[in-house]
Amino acid sequence: MWAYDLKKPYLSWMKGRIIMTNLIWNREMECMPRRDLEALQLTRLRALVDYCDRNVEFYHKRLAAAGVTADKIKTLSDIQYIPYTTKSDLRDTYPFGMFSVPVKDIVRIHASSGTTGNPTVVGYTREDMENWSEQVARVVTAAGANDQSVVQICFGYGMFTGALGLHYGLEKIGASVVPTSSGNTEKQLKFMRDFGTDTIVATPSYCLYLAEAARELSDEFPLESYGLKLGLLGSEGCTPEMRDQIEQRWGNGFFATDNYGMSELNGPGLSGECRERNGLHINEDHFLCEVINSQTLEVLDRGETGELVVTALTKRGIPMLRYRTRDITWIDYDACKCGRTMARMHKIIGRSDDMLKIRGVNVFPSQVESALIGVTEISPHYQLVVRRQGFADTLEVRVELIDGGLLERYAELEALQKRIHDQIKSILGIEITVSLVEPKSIERFTGKAQRVVDLRGK
Secondary structure, three states: OOOOOOOOOEEEEEOOEEEEEOOOOOHHHHOOOHHHHHHHHHHHHHHHHHHHHHHOHHHHHHHHHHOOOHHHOOOHHHHHHOOOEOHHHHHHOOOOOOOOOOHHHOOEEEEOOOOOOOOOEEEEOHHHHHHHHHHHHHHHHHHOOOOOOEEEEOOOOOOOHHHHHHHHHHHHOOOEEEOOOOOOHHHHHHHHHHHOOOEEEEOHHHHHHHHHHHHHOOOOOOHHHOOOOEEEEOOOOOOHHHHHHHHHHHOOOOEEEEEEEEHHHOEEEEEEEOOOOOOEEEOOOOEEEEEEOOOOOOEOOOOOOEEEEEEEOOOOOOOEEEEEEEEEEOEEOOOOOOOOOOOEEOOOOEEOOOOEEEOOEEEOHHHHHHHHOOOOOEEEEEEEEEEEEOOEEEEEEEEEEOOHHHHHOHHHHHHHHHHHHHHHHHHHOOOOEEEEEOOOOOOOOOOOOOOEEEOOOO
16 A cells, blocks of 8 residues: 655645645545545445454344345445444443454454443454554644654553554654653643654643643743644544634644544544644545434435444454444535545534433533633633433533632623623523633543533432
């Protein structure tokens, strides 16, 4: 497989200036004509169905019950006859019931935390590891990383796939990787300054927190002492408003991109933004994506918004047919200005299982975030507290002030509270309560930020 030569950069206009960058890692695959790409997907789908039928007892039974064989897959639309796979299926077959090969042929095992039951366990063959690194190499190259990059990974290393997945992909393109893991903010900033880190891997909330901490040290270490230019952000949602705020806080031309994946589908590398930031390019030669109605389970037409379902076409250690991600998005199949022909998924709007239903209205945390960002008197840290009073659910939005002195200026506080309340209500269409709290009183997270506190069962 031919990969784009990193030694031959080309010129591109970005943010009103010319920069030297390499935007495409594997031009042969990422710019493949749509007809050829879909033919490849069909060939791989048929092979995958046969592989699952022969090697995974779970899928053998599921496919037999549905009357599906590889020979019956004539077109890509025939995927609709294959049953869905869910997270519960992985938990019910814990630990290795979904594996297609003996454990001796597995070179890596990852697992979820298992806080709500058995962990979901995933295994990787050597072929899986090579494919995973290839997928991540494409995503990080599209964002602007290359063999000159010094990349600090602030994800926690361990059973979580994010850190090691990006680590191997970044090494594949020749970047210098600094595996600091999560936490220890003071040391993170020291390494950024001393090592000349120009790229960061982190959750959006932790990247923002690092920017705040750097600004607090600005008298001793001005922001100009940091060479940070690129953010490879993931593991939690990031609205465009949140992204803009992160870029403004770091300054110096910092450019943040979003990438997407989950352990059941390898990890990071399923999709990622290019410099156009007009959706996340899906590695479609490895992943076949659908969008369905979460309630009826019907496949939606192209361009409609619903739950993302993914079939991992090349995953072998633990193959995955029509995995329900629970993430809400839509897919754009038009070619991108960057030259890639692979479809782009919209930023995740929310999760079907994280969606709050308040008095009959669907509420996603990202909707509240969009309303809050841009209010200059508050920080980007917030919490949604859900309670049940009588027979009705209530929503309290806890918002952190930047200036604690405002708590003593009642008229200003009341005016700010009303402004935020009206802004959120206009988006959600329901009555909510807004509480303004002291600076730094809302917990910061080095991993995924926990935005929702659901007290309805307490």
